[in-house]
Every structure is written in structure tokens, then in C-alpha cells.
Amino acid sequence: MKPKKSPVIRVIGFLALIFIGATLVLGLKITPPDAIQGQMVRIIYIHPPLAWVAFLAYGTTAIASGLYLWKRTRARIWDQLSGASAEVGVVFTGLTLVTGSIWGRPTWGVWWTWDPLLTATALLFVLYLGYLALRKLPGDINQRSKRSAIAALIAFIDVPIVQMSVLWWHSLHQKPTVFNPGQPAQIHGIMADTLLIGFIAFTLVWLWLLFTRLGVIKLEEKIELYGLEVALRERRGEVNKDLVETSQDSHSKTSLSTSSKQGPDSQVLVQK
Template identity: 60%
Template sequence: MRNTSLLLRATGLLAVAGLGATVWLGIWVTPPDEHMGNLVRLLYIHPPAAWVAFLAYGVAFLASLLYLWPRTRDLRLDRVAGASAEVGVVFTALTLLSGSIWGRPTWGTWWTWDPLLTTTALLFVLYLGYLALRSVPGDPVVRARRSAIGALIAFIDVPIVYFSVDWWRSLHQPPTVDLATRQMYVHGSMAWTMLLGFVAMTLLYCWLVGHRYRLATLVAIAESEGAEVALAERRAEARSDRLVGAGLGRLADVPSSPALEPAGAARAETMVETLGSEWRPEGGAGLAGSSAS
């Protein structure tokens, strides 16, 4: 698991380096466009942000589909879906904001009810709803199932957003990278810079999802531990009440709660697997060592 942490760190560093290079090339190196002038420089961050939003929702869709499939049902898939959707919402917000900033000098308005803009705003709202659905308290399995269904429903809007510029009259230009015909409508240094922007944003997405997934795992373990602790406390209270009632001579009859201990040990192992040895105390055996005792 230490390798996973190193991989995540390396991904983050590569993403930062890639974004730095994209900004440098995009603002100071690439030439201005014949029609758009310097405004074309927004091309190196706006489409990559939109791409990552699509990618994030695609991953959330796939993970949710796999979760609903009985053979692959696993709460880790639910956490991947949640992590990816949250990152997708951030990138959608940034796409809408950067698009609005680009639209003001190009179209003369910050916002217009253009099909692409409207469906993208709807996508943002749909996934906000999905995140709200995830935060509704309940049994983790029930919550995961309803979230997975929510993710599948929300994903319907993704192809509508992508093809909206073809299906309806739109102010927005067609996609700069056409996935159907595999054509790019920019060339030379502009194309390479945009490609670098896509790669850097994708790496950043991986890094963000990795951290969001780890956070979700920690929260899940903490929630589970909280329930265990509360249950143990209630049982201890009930036991002490019985002790008072029955007298101290019957101490040996008081049942323990052995069912809690294997569960706690299993969760401890999960945590060690998830986090590696990063948080173990200095000079101590850490949880892995102690849990075996």
C-alpha cells in the first residue's frame, strides 16, 4: 500500500508539472489565433476541464453499474463513484465559470440559454443532487444502492451535453476534438499545448479521486467505529445494571461481547491496508502490530 501512496504522490507531482507547462506554453509561447486573437489561450484549460468532468461522470457511471451488478457488488465501488462524481462537480463548475469568462468577450454576454450551456448547467445540478443523495444518512448498503441508481440516471445528461451542439442550433462551437471522426480543429503548437492540458488535467483528476477515495474510506471506518463504540457503551451500561441487580457474586455469568472483537480487528486491518504505515506512531508497532496481540 505504500506503493499506492507513492504512485499517488508521483501522479500529483506530474499533474502540477504538466499544468505549469500548459500555463507557460498557453500564455507565453503559443501564437494568438487568427479569428479569436489572444482569447484562444483559454482553449488550453477550458476544454480539458470539460473533458475531466465527462471522464469523472463516466467513471462514476461505470462504478455504479458494477456496484449494482450482483457479482461485482462492493462498497469500494460505491466510494469510487462518490469520489469521482464529487471531483466531476468541481470540474463542471470550473468549466461553467471559465466558459462564462470566455463567452463575455466572444458573445458579448456572461450567460445565454444556449443548448450546450443549459444542458451543462443541468448536469451540474443533477450531480449536486447525486451528492446530496449520498449524504442522506442510512445503512451503507442501502445508501450505496440508491446512490448507484442516482448516478445512472444523472449520466443520461452526459451524451446530451456532448451532442447538443450537433442536435440543436448553438452559439458554442463544435467540440475542438471530435471523438466520432477523431479530428482536431487546432494544429501545431496549439494542438500540443491543448493535448498537454488534457493529460495534466487527467492526472490531476486521478490524484484528486485518489485522495477523495481515501477520505471516504476513513469516514466509512470512522462511522462504523462510532456505531461499534456506542453499541459497546450501551452493552456495558446494560451489563453494569445487571451487575447491580444481581449482585457482584454473579460476575462470572455476565456475557462479554465477543462479536465486536473480530469486527474491530478486521476493520483495523482494512485501515492498515488503506493507509499503509503512514500514520503509525514512531517507535511503536502501530495498529498492525498491536492488533495481532
């Protein structure tokens, strides 16, 4: 069984490819090197968009979990969406940590530093890995979904702490450049445009991955549901077959014993 892809998902995928291509061309070829960071600035065109998508994914997981927990809106789709978004979020958090580490080595001189924002992002990564582990546990699907939804909401409390930690603690990390309320944007021209295109590109990638994964989760649940149903039917079939065979055996045995006791006339009757 292949997941059906709607034309909208195909269009999103196509647009994502175009924007990723544009980010690559602009980021690697057209934009100039930074006055201080040199060529290392190029990783900035993908690092903040990756982090943004991770937060977007966790936000979606939290909202979908809330909708699943609320009795009026409770539906399987919210749980499925929550799981799909968290999976994509974990991948993007991992990529954020990797790209940050690659940038940190030449800039700070170390692959990893115990900067609060880095540490909190790593914690977020582990926290959502725990959430995904909870989702994968065997057992009643509704019980698991409800618990996962509660865990997702609690985990989401950590997200604003990650966001605010850069301001709460004295940090080595770069302060927000574009979305800094106390400071006007300090990034200009083609560099700002490339960063914006990067944000759009990775948001589209997230949407495409989210809907594709959602389709796969729906199919997995169908397999789980129908797989069990087929197994039950087969089992019932076996039981019926056994019963039929047993009843046929006992019937023929009874007939034979009766016929042997009553003689040739009664044997004719049994055959009739």
C-alpha cells in the same frame, strides 16, 4: 488517523504538478495570441480539458455504479469510487461553466447565454448535485448505495445528450474542433500541443483527486462503522456497570437485612 497515500498516487500528483506547470507556461507565455480571438484563446487550453475531465468523472461514476448494482461484482469499493468520482466531476463541471462564462463575456458579449450546450451542462451540474444530495442522506448504507447507483446510471443518460446537443440543436457554441468526425483538426503547432498537454494535466489532476477522495471516503465509512461500534460497546459497558452496581447494592442490602435479623453469628457468616 491519516489516509495512507500509495507511492503511485504521489507519483500521479507530482506528474500532475509538472503538467499543470507546463500548461501554464505554454498557455500564458509561449503560445501566440489567436488571429481572431486574441489573448482570449488562452482560456481554451484549460476549458475543454476541464469539460473532458467532467465527462470522464461521470463516466467512471456510471461504470462503478453499474458494477455495484451487478450482484457478481458488488463491493463497497465501487460505491465509494462512484461517489468520489461524482464529487470531482461536479467540481470540474462547475469550473467548466465558470471558465466558459469568462470566455463568453468578451466573445459573445454576455456572461451567460441560453445556448443548448451551456444549458445542458448546467443541468448536468444540478443533476449530479442531486445525486450527491442522495448520497449524503442518513440511513442504511447499502440501501443508500443501491439507490445512488441507480440515480447515477439514470443521470448518465443525460451525458450523451449534452455531448450530442451541440449537433442536435442550432447552437451558438463552438463546434468540436479536435474530435469532429466530419472535419479534420483545425488547430496546429504549439497551440495543439499545449491543448494536448492541458488534457493530460487535468486528467492527472482528476486521477490524483479521485484516489485521494477515495481514501477519505474509506476513512469516513470506517469512522461511521467503528464510531457506532465504540458507542455500542460503551453503552454495553454502561449497562453492565449499572447491572453490577445494582446487583452489588441489592446483595449488600439483602446481607445486611439478613444479618440484622439473625444476629452477630450470621453477620460473621455473610462477611466470610
